[in-house]
Amino acid sequence: MSSSVLEDIRRIPLGYSFVLYESKKYGITKSIFNGGNSYKIFAEELGGKDFYSLNYYITKRKDLLKPCEMSEQRVLHFLQHLTLLTINESLSRK
Numbered sequence: 001m002s003s004s005v006l007e008d009i010r011r012i013p014l015g016y017s018f019v020l021y022e023s024k025k026y027g028i029t030k031s032i033f034n035g036g037n038s039y040k041i042f043a044e045e046l047g048g049k050d051f052y053s054l055n056y057y058i059t060k061r062k063d064l065l066k067p068c069e070m071s072e073q074r075v076l077h078f079l080q081h082l083t084l085l086t087i088n089e090s091l092s093r094k
Contacts, residue, residue: 005065008079009039009056018085021078024048025085043078052078 012019012030019026021043028043039056053068054075067075 005076005079006056006058006063009041012041012082012084018046019043019082020085021082024050026050026052026082028082041079043082 009030012028014030014032016027016029019028025046026043027046028041031040032038033040037058041052041054041056043052045051052070052075055066055068057064057066065072065075
C-alpha cells in the first residue's frame with residue numbers, strides 16, 4: 001500500500017472532527033490502536049445517509065487498507081479528496 005494513503009490518514013486529527021467531501025459535510029472519527037500500527041476511520045454524512053469506513057494496518061511485511069462494506073477505490077477517493085474543516089467552518093457550512 002502506498003505511503004500516501006498513510007499520510008492521508010495521518011492528516012486527519014485523532015478523535016472527532018468535520019470534513020467536506022464532494023460538497024457534503026461529514027463527521028469523521030479517527031481512532032489509533034496497537035501503538036500506532038492500526039487506524040480506524042469512520043465518516044458519516046451529516047444530514048444524509050452516506051458513510052465511509054475503513055481500517056488500516058501497518059505490519060512487518062506490508063501495510064493493509066481494509067475498507068468496510070465498500071470498495072477500496074471509493075475509500076481512497078474519499079481520503080484523497082476530503083477537506084478538513086476548522087471549528088468555525090464546520091459551524092458555518094451547512
